[in-house]
Amino acid sequence: MDAFSDIFVDTVFLSKTMLFSGIDPAAIEPVLHCLDASLRRYNKGNVIFSAGDKVKKIGLLLNGTASIESNDIWGNRSILDSLTAGKIFGENYAFLQDEPLMVNVVASRPCEVMFLNIRHLIEHEGCSCGPEQKLLQNLLQISARKSLHLSRRIFHTSAKTIRGRLLSYLSYQAISRGSTSFDIPYNRQELSDYLGVDRSAMSFELSKMQKEGILETKRHHFDLHRENDFME
Amino acid sequence: MDAFSDIFVDTVFLSKTMLFSGIDPAAIEPVLHCLDASLRRYNKGNVIFSAGDKVKKIGLLLNGTASIESNDIWGNRSILDSLTAGKIFGENYAFLQDEPLMVNVVASRPCEVMFLNIRHLIEHEGCSCGPEQKLLQNLLQISARKSLHLSRRIFHTSAKTIRGRLLSYLSYQAISRGSTSFDIPYNRQELSDYLGVDRSAMSFELSKMQKEGILETKRHHFDLHRENDFME
DNA sequence: ACGAATCCGTTGTTAAAACAACAAAAAGGA
DNA sequence: TCCTTTTTGTTGTTTTAACAACGGATTCGT
Numbered sequence: 001m002d003a004f005s006d007i008f009v010d011t012v013f014l015s016k017t018m019l020f021s022g023i024d025p026a027a028i029e030p031v032l033h034c035l036d037a038s039l040r041r042y043n044k045g046n047v048i049f050s051a052g053d054k055v056k057k058i059g060l061l062l063n064g065t066a067s068i069e070s071n072d073i074w075g076n077r078s079i080l081d082s083l084t085a086g087k088i089f090g091e092n093y094a095f096l097q098d099e100p101l102m103v104n105v106v107a108s109r110p111c112e113v114m115f116l117n118i119r120h121l122i123e124h125e126g127c128s129c130g131p132e133q134k135l136l137q138n139l140l141q142i143s144a145r146k147s148l149h150l151s152r153r154i155f156h157t158s159a160k161t162i163r164g165r166l167l168s169y170l171s172y173q174a175i176s177r178g179s180t181s182f183d184i185p186y187n188r189q190e191l192s193d194y195l196g197v198d199r200s201a202m203s204f205e206l207s208k209m210q211k212e213g214i215l216e217t218k219r220h221h222f223d224l225h226r227e228n229d230f231m232e
Numbered sequence: 233m234d235a236f237s238d239i240f241v242d243t244v245f246l247s248k249t250m251l252f253s254g255i256d257p258a259a260i261e262p263v264l265h266c267l268d269a270s271l272r273r274y275n276k277g278n279v280i281f282s283a284g285d286k287v288k289k290i291g292l293l294l295n296g297t298a299s300i301e302s303n304d305i306w307g308n309r310s311i312l313d314s315l316t317a318g319k320i321f322g323e324n325y326a327f328l329q330d331e332p333l334m335v336n337v338v339a340s341r342p343c344e345v346m347f348l349n350i351r352h353l354i355e356h357e358g359c360s361c362g363p364e365q366k367l368l369q370n371l372l373q374i375s376a377r378k379s380l381h382l383s384r385r386i387f388h389t390s391a392k393t394i395r396g397r398l399l400s401y402l403s404y405q406a407i408s409r410g411s412t413s414f415d416i417p418y419n420r421q422e423l424s425d426y427l428g429v430d431r432s433a434m435s436f437e438l439s440k441m442q443k444e445g446i447l448e449t450k451r452h453h454f455d456l457h458r459e460n461d462f463m464e
Numbered sequence: 465a466c467g468a469a470t471c472c473g474t475t476g477t478t479a480a481a482a483c484a485a486c487a488a489a490a491a492g493g494a
Numbered sequence: 495t496c497c498t499t500t501t502t503g504t505t506g507t508t509t510t511a512a513c514a515a516c517g518g519a520t521t522c523g524t
Binding site: 095140144152158 | 302304308310312323324325327328331334335354368369371372373375376377378379380382383384385386387389390391392428
């Protein structure tokens with residue numbers, strides 16, 4: 001506890017996250033106290049939250065990457081979303097007291113996580129002002145944006161063919177970054193788990209698409225070829 | 233405009249919705265004014281919100297049913313969620329100014345919708361008290377719960393086989409209602425669009441499961457047979 | 465009660481993905 | 495740098511779902 005008082009906390013970094021957006025860096029440190037902040041470090045593969053847990057604190061990823069995923073009883077993994085520095089997770093479950101986690105949150109690279117108790121932001125009756133009010137508004141924005149992420153994952157997996165799913169996902173990446181050349185946060189196995197298809201079949205499809213001149217790819221990097229009207 | 237002043241608005245019903253939960257029925261009418269409430273009626277098949285729209289007001293379903301769905305360029309429908317009386321929709325897009333809708337909201341039966349402008353709940357700086365504060369908290373809860381719905385849809389469609397998807401969906405229904413006998417809000421076509429499978433193939437699988445004694449079903453009604461450890 | 469429209473189950477065919485197994489390539493560690 | 499581990503691409507086989515077409519059942523409107 002009080003784990004953050006003896007280590008360096010980069011309030012400037014925090015003020016740039018969506019959660020603390022609009023809150024003065026100088027005002028952040030006291031807020032962290034209020035939220036009972038604590039820190040923890042994870043290695044690749046470590047489980048941060050586990051399905052079935054009842055989480056009371058949200059996590060804020062300070063660095064590294066993590067993924068939100070679930071494993072069915074046969075061990076098949078589904079990836080719901082990937083997390084990068086500055087992103088929070090577990091907020092939906094923290095709002096909904098007692099709702100057990102359906103997912104695991106797993107470090108896909110070494111990372112540090114700050115845990116924050118946001119319960120009293122909601123429980124606390126009466127007026128709320130200043131940073132508290134702002135935090136609530138930010139949480140609402142984040143929650144809305146996360147829902148859109150989930151909706152998008154559903155779209156990308158609604159095509160019946162592997163190619164259709166790849167094109168849905170890749171063309172969205174191109175559009176949202178404004179470039180046909182981009183890196184994705186997934187390796188092949190992770191991408192196939194995100195799109196809900198078999199890895200080897202997806203690999204095969206990708207190389208077929210390369211032979212057809214639709215795209216070029218190497219590992220995390222993709223180049224979509226413009227003749228194909230991805231941007232619409 | 234002011235469309236609700238000349239018609240009966242059941243504030244008692246409203247006070248039981250998640251949105252107005254915890255707000256005194258007597259206090260609701262003035263809130264409706266603040267939120268610039270308006271009403272509209274739809275017939276089965278009518279489109280309430282359309283993909284591409286930029287919505288400024290959320291919808292509150294007063295009665296009837298609607299579904300949140302998307303259609304790809306080949307006309308294949310994906311159903312993301314079903315809406316019943318008291319549920320709100322469009323809130324994520326209303327929070328995120330300018331984000332165009334990815335989905336359609338379509339009346340699956342005749343229904344009435346109340347539209348509410350919640351923008352100023354968020355824009356408005358400074359303190360917030362009473363009903364306003366409560367509304368924000370409720371919205372946060374609802375948004376969190378909706379995210380969980382979307383996650384659940386992802387789980388139900390992560391199985392590779394039709395049977396796996398049916399069992400995932402049906403056993404969840406049984407668990408969440410506490411009974412192996414229940415009605416679902418979908419007909420066959422809608423269920424298959426929710427689970428992301430072909431209708432006829434799903435029908436075939438369902439009758440196979442009936443022959444195997446796993447369940448009984450007729451139209452919207454399902455009975456799961458207990459020998460199969462659905463409840464765990 | 466009647467016809468029209470919708471919903472549902474069934475079948476056969478076709479297309480596509482899952483699966484398993486393996487080798488090459490790349491990355492990471494000592 | 496060398497060895498180990500991980501990641502990726504490739505192939506062949508099997509399983510399964512999509513698709514198309516149809517008839518029977520149910521519902522709805524009048």
